[in-house]
Amino acid sequence: MSDKKKTVLITGISGQDGYYIASQLVAAGECRVVGLVMNSELERSLVGEELWSQIDVVEGELSDSELFNRLLPEVKPDAIFHLAALSHVGQSIKDPMPTMQITGFAPIRLLEAVRTQSPQTRVLFPASAEIFGRTQISPQDESVPLNPCTPYGVAKTLVYSAARCWRLNYGMFVSNAILFNHESPRRGENFVTRKITLAAARIARGMQKELFLGNLDSRRDWGWAPDYAEGMRMIIEHDTPDDFVLATGISHSVREFCAAAFGYLDLDWEKYVRVDPAFVRPNEPVQPVGNPARARSVLGWSNKTSFEQMVEQMVRFDYERLG
Numbered sequence: 001m002s003d004k005k006k007t008v009l010i011t012g013i014s015g016q017d018g019y020y021i022a023s024q025l026v027a028a029g030e031c032r033v034v035g036l037v038m039n040s041e042l043e044r045s046l047v048g049e050e051l052w053s054q055i056d057v058v059e060g061e062l063s064d065s066e067l068f069n070r071l072l073p074e075v076k077p078d079a080i081f082h083l084a085a086l087s088h089v090g091q092s093i094k095d096p097m098p099t100m101q102i103t104g105f106a107p108i109r110l111l112e113a114v115r116t117q118s119p120q121t122r123v124l125f126p127a128s129a130e131i132f133g134r135t136q137i138s139p140q141d142e143s144v145p146l147n148p149c150t151p152y153g154v155a156k157t158l159v160y161s162a163a164r165c166w167r168l169n170y171g172m173f174v175s176n177a178i179l180f181n182h183e184s185p186r187r188g189e190n191f192v193t194r195k196i197t198l199a200a201a202r203i204a205r206g207m208q209k210e211l212f213l214g215n216l217d218s219r220r221d222w223g224w225a226p227d228y229a230e231g232m233r234m235i236i237e238h239d240t241p242d243d244f245v246l247a248t249g250i251s252h253s254v255r256e257f258c259a260a261a262f263g264y265l266d267l268d269w270e271k272y273v274r275v276d277p278a279f280v281r282p283n284e285p286v287q288p289v290g291n292p293a294r295a296r297s298v299l300g301w302s303n304k305t306s307f308e309q310m311v312e313q314m315v316r317f318d319y320e321r322l323g
């Protein structure tokens with residue numbers, strides 16, 4: 001991966017993780033970065049001119065069954081970060097099939113295209129803490145049995161298992177990053193952290209009066225997305241294909257996140273946050289908290305940004321942007 005001529009394909013380059021991985025690769029200046037987008041015009045503004053001008057872009061839809069058969073001979077990637085997906089867990093509960101098709105089946109077509117056309121290409125899949133679902137074992141490391149409890153978790157379990165199966169049967173370099181939640185100012189506004197930081201900023205600026213959330217007692221292991229992007233790069237650059245949990249090892253509740261975010265703007269969150277049953281999920285992982293010991297010892301990876309620093313950076317970004 002250090003050879004100047006290598007080409008890295010990133011699907012979902014305008015999403016949070018795609019953006020950070022592409023930015024880090026471009027900054028290192030060691031490879032050509034190609035980003036897969038659905039709609040160049042729209043995604044160009046999401047990515048921003050600075051990064052957009054330093055990457056090559058190809059267009060395509062994951063629902064197109066021939067997408068990867070067409071792309072691989074055209075792009076000739078040495079490595080693929082497959083980050084494009086429908087990634088909202090709540091939405092997958094409301095309407096499961098799009099998530100099964102895009103998040104579950106499209107990566108299997110990618111595996112098959114790589115196997116038949118470009119078997120030397122390295123592939124990284126972002127698996128999710130949702131694959132552990134209702135396990136009673138805590139914290140979760142790579143040895144914990146899978147027990148998904150949402151359609152999104154089932155789709156991710158399919159891809160995680162397929163990666164291991166294709167690796168075993170065909171000797172391919174396919175790795176899984178088992179990602180616990182990771183956040184940043186580039187997080188989508190319908191995920192709980194960004195929804196909270198944006199609302200706190202809007203309330204502080206007098207642009208919004210209340211914030212409606214679902215379960216305030218839910219706990220998550222929240223890390224800093226740029227650190228996780230670095231971890232994914234370390235996994236794909238490792239000597240051998242393997243699976244690694246990327247997590248902080250510490251969990252916080254939604255309630256605690258609200259207190260930290262509103263507190264940064266000197267606001268009392270309890271005056272503004274209301275519960276709306278429409279956002280309460282019928283089913284949640286029991287106690288998602290990851291054990292990143294293996295990534296730490298084998299790769300030397302860790303989440304370097306604290307919970308407080310993460311919340312502060314997200315709130316500050318939203319507050320300043322609104323000004």
Ligand code: GDR
Pocket residue numbers: 087088089090127128129130179180181182190191192193195212213214215216218219220254279280281284
């Ligand atoms: P999650 O992230 O489902 O863990 O998946 P999300 O931010 O959506 O939810 C986290 C927790 O907050 C609770 N919650 C709410 N969530 C949303 N979205 N909106 C609300 O108003 C709200 N109120 C409370 C949720 O119930 C949940 O308990 C993320 C995604 O990035 C996945 O793609 C990824 O695989 C996992 O993290 C690891």
